[in-house]
Amino acid sequence: MKLTKALCCALTGLLVPAFLSGCFGGGGNDNGGGNGNIPTGPLDDGDLVYDENDNIVYNGVELKMWSVTTGDDAVVQDSIIAKFNELYDGMIRVTTTHTSRYDLETLMNTTMQFDRANAPDVFFSHGSRAGEYVDKGWLLPIEPYMEKAGIAVDKDDYVEALLDASSVNGHLYGLPQDVHSAMVVYRADILEKNGLEVPSNYKELIATCEAAIDLAKAGNLWIRGENSSGIPATEWRKAPVSTAYEPFPMAYGDMWVHEFVGFTAAVQNGATFVAEDGKPAWNSDEAAEGLQVLRDFVMPSDNSENKYALTKEYGSEYDVGNAPLRMGNSIFKFLGPWEYAKDLTEYGRLLSDDGGADNIGTMTVSNLFAKDTTKEYANKIKGEGHAFMLMETVTSRTKQCAAMVFADWMVNNAGVEWAKRGHLPSLKSVENSSEYRDDPAYAQYISKWGSCDDYVVMPSTKYYSYVDKYFKDSVQQAMSSQFKNSAVKSILQQKYDDCVGYIDLYA
Amino acid sequence: MNDEKISVATARKIYKESNKKIVDESVPGFISLKNIDKIYPNGVQAVYDFNLEVDKHDFVALVGPSGCGKSTTLRMIAGLEEISAGELYIDGVLSNYLPSKDRDIAMVFQNYALYPQLNVYDNIAFGLKIRKTDKKEIENRVFKAADILDLGQYLDRKPKQLSGGQMQRVALGRAIVRNAKLFLMDEPLSNLDAKLRVQMRSEIVRIHGEVGATTIYVTHDQTEAMTMATKIVVMNKGFVQQTGAPLEIYHNPATLFVATFIGTPPMNVLECEYENGALYLGGGLKITLDAQTVRAHDEFMSGKLREVREILSTAETADAAALRNYLLPLGAYKSELNKKNAAPEKPKKQNIIDKFKKKFGFLKKKEPESAEGYIAQLKEMEEQYQAALTGRHPMKVGVRPENLTVTQTDGENVASVNTEIVEILGSEFIAYANGEAGRLVIKSQTPVEAHKTLKVRIDASKIHLFDAVSEQNVAFKK
Amino acid sequence: MKPVRTTTLREYAFKREKLNNRARSAGSLAFFFGPYFICFIMFFAFPLVLGLIMSMSSFTSNSVYPAEFVGFSNFKTVFTNPVMIKDFWSSVWYTIRFALIIVPLCIIIPLALAMLINLKPPGYKIFRACIYLPGIFPLTATGLILLRMFSYHNGFINALFDISVDWFGQTGTAWFMVGLFCIWGGIGGNFIIFCAGLENVDKSLYEASGIDGASPWKRFLYVTLPGIKPQLVMCIFTSLCGYMNLYGQNYILLSNTPDQDSVMTAVFRIQNMLLGSSRSYGYVAAMGIILGLIIAAISAVQMIATKERQGGNKRVSAFVDWKKSQ
Known part of the structure; x- marks a missing residue:
């Protein structure tokens, strides 16, 4: 054992100087990375x-x-x-x-x-x-x-x-x-059958969704789609009265929401993301307003535009819209445009007896979260x-x-x-x-x-990862019921402090 | 008392009134075992029909070779094994199912069973602490026990810091402080070296004298039993061979097994033939028996013949179990000597079908025992006893080494032997000699040399005659 | 001319043979010990030394090699920087709290199971295997299955009991899930050790204590527990070290929990900081060393508490006094 200890110490003694000599000063390549490789002439x-x-x-x-x-x-x-x-x-x-x-x-x-x-x-x-x-x-x-x-x-x-x-x-x-x-996919057939308009802005979206919920409550909402009761997918049936209808499932676990929709809601209400010095700029009232829109969709309050929740609380689940839309239990869902072709095929097959892929439509998220549609940023999509x-x-x-x-x-x-x-x-x-x-x-x-x-898109900043990540965390917390007693602004502020804290640390 | 038929309600009333303890005043002795059997779940019977009465302050030794059932019996008395049949009375109370801690017993184990994390003081005090005895009282008792056992300076040590003898004393101390009615000791000295064993032997006897508790002591060493006990129970293969005081057993062994088991060096057993009141051994040796012995022989043989005939007369109708129960003890009496002479059996190789049968054999319905084998055995016995009464028949004669005298004179009861090895014990000499009659061990006070021819006289009054069939002592006085 | 060294033939032979003997025994030592030694150096000594060096240097985002030597400033930062304090130390505190709850459970539950198996009921070998089996399943696969099972809206458990609980969304239930996962998979190891330990407890001690009048509970206290003390100490030590380093379960189950700050364990926090650029390596190495020291301190406390105590001579002196008074 003594021999072992001696050998260990000897090896350590050899390794440390080797490192110290080899490591320092040799950090990376210093080939003008500091000046962005701009040619001098x-x-x-x-x-x-x-x-x-x-x-x-x-x-x-x-x-x-x-x-x-x-x-x-x-x-x-x-x-x-x-x-x-x-x-x-x-x-x-x-x-x-x-x-x-x-x-x-x-x-x-x-x-x-x-x-x-x-x-x-x-x-x-x-x-x-x-x-x-x-x-x-x-x-x-x-x-x-x-x-x-x-x-x-x-x-x-x-x-x-x-x-x-x-x-x-x-x-x-x-x-x-x-x-x-991200964009929106909607069930055109359900909207048509129930005499609802395809919404083109925030207020219309809420109106359509709440109308659908009211119809469902009264037992008058027609839906169709995949189901486990053996009814053919193309046959119309009434939505059940017992469960609340969710016209637009969304979850912060969805990639569409945390990568795109969260930012878009903020942008459409006037927020900017990056300040002059590259640090985050999203701890603003505008961004808070945008996230409040999303929060209201999930957990409506007395002050929110919508009095019903547009979606169930899905928490951290993802792809929450696919199944309900297919079954007719929802009308809208978020989707990435590169998945649209798959959806077309799927609905083409599901509702092949009556219109196939014509039963779904797609639209952009422009204006869908903007409280004031007259502003020039209302139609922006992040x-x-x-x-x-x-x-x-x-x-x-x-x-x-x-x-x-x-x-x-x-x-x-x-x-x-x-x-x-x-x-x-x-x-x-x-x-x-x-x-x-x-x-x-x-x-x-x-x-x-x-x-x-x-x-x-996100403006250029050398702190991209931090600006991006901490805003996404704010979106997540804003839409989560665990934080429903915290004001959106305070969530943003706290995340901002953390973000800047790390940026400063590594500066 | 307990054998009359009463109604269930009355039984329940009596049971409750007597505080759930059935007391039978008529039972003799302090500890009483009646017809105790121990049968294991897989059918093996370890103890057959054990009967014993122990008086207060007795020191009883259960002695026998390994596997004879003595430890099992002790554990049944302690309550660590379930009694399959029979009755156990402790101080008049029927105790078959009484939990160990309520039997007021103290036990000393072969491997001491000391609590390794407690020091000597706490080990000894453990039982008292559990019973919530007063602290001052505990201290008093523990110190007294430590004084008796000379453990005073070790009271703070943990068991792993003690030697074997000290650990055994701690175990004894633990038993003493409880002031229990009954001490049970399961081969406590087996783990000690020879010198320590001798020392502890006298310690235990001294403590028994001081404390005076009833003790039941299990050992496989007959020297221990002989030196320590007031009463010895010799066991073999689950059967009690003989019960009695040490000297009684020594001088009046009931079977060949007891005769060869008790006594060091063991008794010499020679093959012989009996005819007309004399024994004829190899090498022309003849021993003339006295009239008392001849009479005992004749009475024994006729008695045995009567016995066997009686069993055979009902053999056709009796079930095989009864026949088996008669023949079993006879097998137990047969000493280990016979086993040595038998040819070694080649073990049968078990193929997979045999292994399967062995594992799942219990599922197969058991065929009823056939009595044929037993009847054949009994018939053979009958023939042999018949021959015993009429003509020359083989027997076994035993003589203790100290009853063989080295002599210069010749005679018909003098054997000429050649000494092989001589053990010099200082005060006496033990010679192992070979003669035409057989192998003899001779104890002599006078010097004997090895590889010499000797003449040894066998005293006819000191021999024991054993029936070759059942190996019982024909002259045994009950 | 150089002086020539002289020696006697006997001395030379002795020296030579002594050296040969030493070389032979050292050679067999190297042969058997060599592979382990190499692995020890590669996977333990070398990373430890490198970690120490890293913790005392600063890094740029360009390279994984240390940039310059900064002494203990990284450690100072970990202790004083507000965002570090909020993130790292809160996670250390959460980890300790969780470990304090789960280590007793991971001792008591396997011990109880081992004692049940020790009674050897029919089919006990099957039960023993079943209890150990969860420990060999891969963490990620079972974690994903658990995520599905306890999914808020589509999970099997919520459907079966007709309840609506966001198991992974709320902090309290999230930690409960981690605890459940840890216990399900983690008791196997301790269980087997206790099974073996219980078998080695001297059976006659149980009998002796039974005759002394001890109830089953007292028998457990005075015979079983002291009998398995070495196994107990070892299991507590390894469980404590293991759970202070808890990472995998939290990462798989709770990556999507909104309040990340309250569900990240210390190692999770360290891992998180490692992602992205290499700027954080210095701080992370310092955090790792601090965490190691904390675990070492806790283990030292535990070891001291469970050490064997030597006698003293209280009883002997009392005995001498008593003897005198007789």
């Missing part, structure tokens, strides 16, 4: 090759891209990229790896620290995070390289909010591709956008320019195919193009999701 030509017309020659350029899209989105994106590869066959080829966003951050972190050789060239992720990446020194600014590649970036054509989200100190670091948010970002590990000028060519082509040509997945284009010209508008899907549902101009 015009870019040189590097390894560019020009042809006789002064156009850049791309010969067998291989680009590696990491994309945050997965599942069906990944399939569609890959097919669009395949078109690019076909078009630029022999010149530029892009290979893509898809990783879910829960793993992508960690993956990028470890790769940029330990495995820079295997880092991607192009990074396709949420544009709002560009601020954080710039802070870590990972990104190159887009515009100098666009200029070198001879591509013009028309800033007026892009949705302004998307450009701002990917800009740091006036420099653009991500080329926005799209924007998406979403999230993707952007192409150029990694600073790309040193070859040819590759940098090829990446720009690729990003520009994708942004302009992903068009309606990408929109069918719920991702609206970032370019107004694309949205207004005939290709886009002539596609039948546009008339069927894409148009219902509003114009890309209606969308806002």
Whole structure:
């Protein structure tokens, strides 16, 4: 035992100095991460090759891209990229790896620290995070390289909010591709049968929902859908009087609510999220009002617009709207637009005897939470956008320019195919193009999701994770019955204090 | 008292009035065991028909080889085992189902059973503390016991800091302070080394003299039984072989087993043949018996013959169990000597079907016992006893080592033997010798040398004659 | 010319053989002990040393390596920074409170079950296996099943008893669920240890105490409990250490509880801070060390309380006095 102790001490004695010498000062790469990689002068030509017309020659350029899209989105994106590869066959080829966003951050972190050789060239992720990446020194600014590649970036054509989200100190670091948010799916057949209007704003939503509840109380509400009593799904029956009708199930456990609806409700009542210095700005009365709207939906009070609760209390459950909508026990639900295709198929099958997928409709969440619809922010929808970002590990000028060519082509040509997945284009010209508008899907549902101009995203800040997380916590607590005795404003204030506390700690 | 038939209501009344204790004044002795049987759930019977009366202040030793049922009997008296049949009376009270703590007994275990986390004082005081005795009284009693046992300086120590002898004394102390009516000791000295054992033996006897409690002592060491007890019960295979005072058992053993079990070195047993009042052993040895012995022999044989004939006459109609119950004790009497001479049996390999049968055999309906085997055995016995009365028949003769005298003269009862080993004990010599009559152990006061030829005289008045069939002493005086 | 060292042949042979003997025994020691030793260094000593270094350095978000040496300032921050105090120390307090409730339960329930099994009723081997079985199931899978079972609107339990309780949404019931989960899965280990311990209690002690007149409860107090004392001490120690480090159950069951501040245990809080950037590594390492010291302190208190007590000589002196008075 004495021998063991001696050996242990000896080894410890060896390890500690080894660490101390190796660790300190060696923190990360200090290659100008502090200044955002802004080139100090015009870019040189590097390894560019020009042809006789002064156009850049791309010969067998291989680009590696990491994309945050997965599942069906990944399939569609890959097919669009395949078109690019076909078009630029022999010149530029892009290979893509898809990783879910829960793993992508960690993956990028470890790769940029330990495995820079295997880092991607192009990074396709949420544009709002560009601020954080710039802070870590990972990104190159887009515009100098666009200029070198001879591509013009028309800033007026892009949705302004998307450009701002990917800009740091006036420099653009991500080329926005799209924007998406949650939307609403409703049972058009139930509304029609009961003579209810499709709501287009907050007051109408409440009116429709409460009318439905009243009808149900009186035993006069017609519903149909999946059921366990053996009645065919297309046959109309009366909603039971004994249970309270919930026209619009929503839960803070739902991704739609905490990622999009919470923010949207705040925005539509005038809130902003990020202050000048990058710290949170959502501890405002406006944000409180927005969250109060959501709280009222779940737990109405004497002061709320609605006197009935629009939803049962679901707590932390998620996807709470799917089953009730299918059974006819609800009329509205939140959904991500990329899931809409699945719903169309499902209802197409369920109600195939009488209208199929025509029985459901979709609409945007514009104006649905705005207490004052005259304000210019009332129709805003808070979403999230993707952007192409150029990694600073790309040193070859040819590759940098090829990446720009690729990003520009994708942004302009992903068009309606990408929109069918719920991702609206970032370019107004694309949205207004005939290709886009002539596609039948546009008339069927894409148009219902509003114009890309209606969308806002989280502005650029290097404290994105904290600003985002603590607001989501406030949404959760505001909608939870455990906190119903705390004022929304005080919840926001407390979360604000925590958020700023951590930001200051790490400053 | 308890055997008349009364109505249930009367029985209930009497039971309640007598404070749930049935007292029978007519029962003799302080402790009385009547026809006690112990049958385990799997059918094995450990104790057969145990009868014993213990008077106050008696020191009774239950002695026998391992597995003979002595510990089981003791535990039945203590209340740690259930009594399958029979009656147990403690101080006149019917105690079959009385809980141990109400029997006013104290027990000393073979492995001491001391509470490891308590010190010596608390160990001894435990029983008194449980019964909520006054603290001053506890102290008094404990100190008195510690004084008797010389444990005064160890009172603060924990059991693991004590030696074997000290631990045993603590266990004794625990029994003494309770002032119980009955002390039960289950082989308390087996775990001690030889010297300590001898020392503790005298301690226990001294304490018994001082405290005067009735003691029942279980041991497998016959020396202990002989030196400590006032009454010895010799047991073998669940049967009581003989009950009596130590000297009585020594000089008047009832069976061959008792004869060979009691006494060190054990009695010499030789094969012989009886004819006309004389015994003929190997090597031309002849022992002429006196008239008393011859008469005893004849009476014994005719008595046995009568007995067997009586059983056989009703054998056809009697059930097998009765026959078995007659034959069983005879098997118990057979000493361990016979086992040694039998050829070793090759163990049968059990295949899986046998194992299955063994495990689930209890499910199969039991066939009734057949009496054929028993009847055959009894018939054989009858023949042998018949022969015993008429002609020459084999018997066994026993003579104690101290009753063999080394002599120079010859004679018909003098055997010529060759000494193999001689143990020199200082005051006496024990010689192990071989002769044509058999193997002899000789105790001599005069020096004997090994690997020498000796002449040894067998005194006819000091021999014991045993029936070869039942191994009972033909001259046993009840 | 260098002086030549001389020695006798006998001395040389002795020295050589002594060295060979030592080398042989050390060699077999290294052979058997080596693998364990390597693992010990890799998974215990090295992370401990690294953790100490991390706790005394600051980090930037760029790299997982320490940036600069800051001495004990991280520790000071953990003790004084308001948001740290609110988050970390409240979670430590919650963890201690929970451990104080659940450790006794995790001793008493397995002990009671072990005593029942010790009576060896028919089929006891099956019961024994059933009691131990929950402990081998993976935490995540059973946690998810539990989430489904106790789901607020669609759960089996709420439907069966026709009640409407948000098990995971309210703090009180959330901790109850964690306790239920811990007990269901955690008693197996202690149970088996107690079963083995109870078998080793000398049966004759029970008989002796029975004859002395002890009731079943007194027998439990004076024979059973002291008999299994080593197992008891060990189980209390390991359970306490284990539950002070509670993390998995809370993470799986309570990630969606609204009042996260009141349902996070210390390790959960530390894990949470690790996510995101590496800026927090210094503080987190300091928190880990502080937590380790707290657990060590609690364990030390427990060990001292359950130590074997030596005699003294109270009784002997009393005896001497008594003897004199006789």
